[in-house]
Amino acid sequence: MHMQTLQFPGLLLVGLVAGTLAAITGRLGPSIWLHIGFNMTTVVALFMEMRS
Secondary structure (H helix, E strand, O other): OOOOHHHHHHHHHHHHHHHHHHHHHOOOHHHHHHHHHHHHHHHHHHHHHHHO
């Protein structure tokens, strides 16, 4: 699932945003929510694909 070449730029960007968010806020919660939201986009896309 992880470390696929085509996905790397997007994953890197989300990781950088999550890290910056944690550094700015001093908390992990916002980064965890960002990660959950990012993963949910994949879950929803797969669900929609299965239904069509």
